[in-house]
Amino acid sequence: MEEILRMEHITKRFGEFYANRDINLSVLKGEVHTLLGENGAGKSTLMNILFGLYQPSGGQIFLHGKPVAIDSPATAVKLGIGMVHQHFMLVEAMTVFENIILGDRNTKGIFIDRNARRKEILELSERYNLDVELDKPITEIAVGAQQRVEILKALYRGAELLVLDEPTAALTDIEVEGLFRIMKKLVGEGKSIIFISHKMREVMQISDRITILRAGETVRTVERGETTGEELAGLMIGRELAPSHYAKVTKPGAAVVSLHDVDYQKKSKHNGLNGVTLEVGRGEILGIAGVDGNGQSQLAQLVTGVIAPEGGSVDMKGSRVATFSPNGFILENVSHIPEDRNKMGLIGNMSVMENILLKETGDPRFSDAGGWHLKRKAMRTYAEQMQQKYDIRCTSVAQESRNLSGGNQQKVILARELENHPDLLVAVHPTRGLDIGATRFVHDTMISARDAGCGVLLISADFDEILEMSDRIIVIFEGKIMGEYPGSNPPIDQISLAMAGK
Numbered sequence: 001m002e003e004i005l006r007m008e009h010i011t012k013r014f015g016e017f018y019a020n021r022d023i024n025l026s027v028l029k030g031e032v033h034t035l036l037g038e039n040g041a042g043k044s045t046l047m048n049i050l051f052g053l054y055q056p057s058g059g060q061i062f063l064h065g066k067p068v069a070i071d072s073p074a075t076a077v078k079l080g081i082g083m084v085h086q087h088f089m090l091v092e093a094m095t096v097f098e099n100i101i102l103g104d105r106n107t108k109g110i111f112i113d114r115n116a117r118r119k120e121i122l123e124l125s126e127r128y129n130l131d132v133e134l135d136k137p138i139t140e141i142a143v144g145a146q147q148r149v150e151i152l153k154a155l156y157r158g159a160e161l162l163v164l165d166e167p168t169a170a171l172t173d174i175e176v177e178g179l180f181r182i183m184k185k186l187v188g189e190g191k192s193i194i195f196i197s198h199k200m201r202e203v204m205q206i207s208d209r210i211t212i213l214r215a216g217e218t219v220r221t222v223e224r225g226e227t228t229g230e231e232l233a234g235l236m237i238g239r240e241l242a243p244s245h246y247a248k249v250t251k252p253g254a255a256v257v258s259l260h261d262v263d264y265q266k267k268s269k270h271n272g273l274n275g276v277t278l279e280v281g282r283g284e285i286l287g288i289a290g291v292d293g294n295g296q297s298q299l300a301q302l303v304t305g306v307i308a309p310e311g312g313s314v315d316m317k318g319s320r321v322a323t324f325s326p327n328g329f330i331l332e333n334v335s336h337i338p339e340d341r342n343k344m345g346l347i348g349n350m351s352v353m354e355n356i357l358l359k360e361t362g363d364p365r366f367s368d369a370g371g372w373h374l375k376r377k378a379m380r381t382y383a384e385q386m387q388q389k390y391d392i393r394c395t396s397v398a399q400e401s402r403n404l405s406g407g408n409q410q411k412v413i414l415a416r417e418l419e420n421h422p423d424l425l426v427a428v429h430p431t432r433g434l435d436i437g438a439t440r441f442v443h444d445t446m447i448s449a450r451d452a453g454c455g456v457l458l459i460s461a462d463f464d465e466i467l468e469m470s471d472r473i474i475v476i477f478e479g480k481i482m483g484e485y486p487g488s489n490p491p492i493d494q495i496s497l498a499m500a501g502k
């Protein structure tokens with residue numbers, strides 16, 4: 001088969017640090033080629049080089065056998081390369097249509113033929129089953145739909161080689177199936193796709209070939225048919241990872257938080273809560289299972305003080321909560337691993353150290369005179385300890401957190417939220433985008449927090465994660481609780497039905 005892309009001896013340095021070192025990658029026409037590697041292995045960096053966002057420090061890119069210099073995304077687009085980034089880059093204030101034609105190759109002057117454009121986009125969307133509502137603003141469409149907009153945008157610009165950087169991280173299982181059908185259709189028509197994912201099951205399902213990166217270097221390229229998920233995991237992390245089995249707690253302690261008949265926008269199927277009664281005890285993990293968008297976000301916001309109930313009541317450690325505010329809940333020793341780490345979890349232009357210490361401003365270890373005097377040295381030492389403990393891969397704790405790989409950003413949040421011995425931990429999709437090693441680390445850490453007496457509310461769209469971690473399971477559907485199930489030997493069929501509202 002024809003080779004469409006070859007990246008040869010690609011090296012990328014940031015200061016002294018090699019994000020990519022002598023990487024080789026060859027992509028054929030009509031294949032799904034997966035890039036596999038741990039958090040921080042250099043996958044996004046390599047793709048950002050291909051898309052002209054970074055210039056390599058060394059190496060050469062060939063397209064159809066010819067050497068090319070890709071000096072900007074505009075050049076990449078001209079050469080037929082499209083990219084859907086790990087963190088979407090849509091302009092939220094604009095509509096779907098406006099986003100797709102933004103930076104259009106044919107836009108000359110202000111007179112653009114909107115009708116012709118619409119027609120072209122609608123044809124593409126029909127051909128690839130990329131269902132989108134063209135006139136809706138980005139803020140009003142779900143994550144899965146935003147993704148389709150990104151893909152549509154790349155195809156509209158004429159992409160022959162499409163890079164999808166962790167496209168499935170925030171999708172439901174059904175949406176993933178839909179995306180895979182679209183991908184199959186695209187490669188069936190001779191386009192090529194570079195796919196990045198941490199989910200081994202997906203990688204084994206969709207890939208033709210897989211290239212494994214480790215610590216910025218190429219390990220090997222393998223045919224999907226000639227490998228197994230276990231072998232890939234081994235190549236990726238360079239060691240074996242034994243299966244985990246956590247003992248389940250059957251007798252939780254006193255309630256840390258309890259909700260009584262709580263309503264919040266109860267008419268809304270996707271963004272409300274309707275008569276929710278539940279409690280999280282000390283030393284247990286309560287798992288909330290359900291398809292994303294059935295009130296989980298509101299539940300998390302409620303028990304972290306972001307929103308207040310419109311009906312019913314909430315008790316925190318036995319006392320009725322009178323006022324709801326994030327700060328009030330932090331003072332009650334509630335920790336939060338938020339669902340959207342870029343919007344709520346991290347301040348991108350602050351350093352790793354500052355993000356780790358965000359909640360500790362009044363701590364006498366790090367400041368005196370009421371926070372006026374910062375003890376920089378103690379702060380740095382502490383942040384470096386956390387960097388070690390949570391295996392945060394960064395050049396130094398002074399690095400801006402926005403430059404960290406997706407998975408390493410998540411570890412910074414974990415270090416901040418778990419180190420202060422919370423009474424209640426609200427963890428929303430805590431392992432989304434994490435590699436298997438890091439996922440194991442997060443799970444182990446949550447179990448130790450539980451065993452130390454912390455109550456954990458785990459909200460996850462990953463059913464396997466709910467089953468593995470939860471001592472009790474509650475299913476939520478359209479804002480209502482459908483049932484409660486034990487964490488040991490859970491009735492999986494019943495739970496799946498409840499998740500579908502049955």
Ligand SMILES: Nc1ncnc2c1ncn2[C@@H]1O[C@H](COP(=O)(O)OP(=O)(O)OP(=O)(O)O)[C@@H](O)[C@H]1O
Pocket residue numbers: 014018019037038039040041042043044045046086393394395403404405406407408433
């Ligand atoms: N602009 C930058 N400045 C400094 N270091 C950077 C920059 N961009 C990336 N890095 C570093 O390069 C390494 C590789 O990052 P990259 O984003 O490519 O990882 P990744 O394989 O995509 O990981 P993930 O699976 O977590 O998304 C990381 O250690 C990251 O901190």
Ligand SMILES: [Mg+2]
Pocket residue numbers: 043044045086165405406
């Ligand atoms: Mg990445």
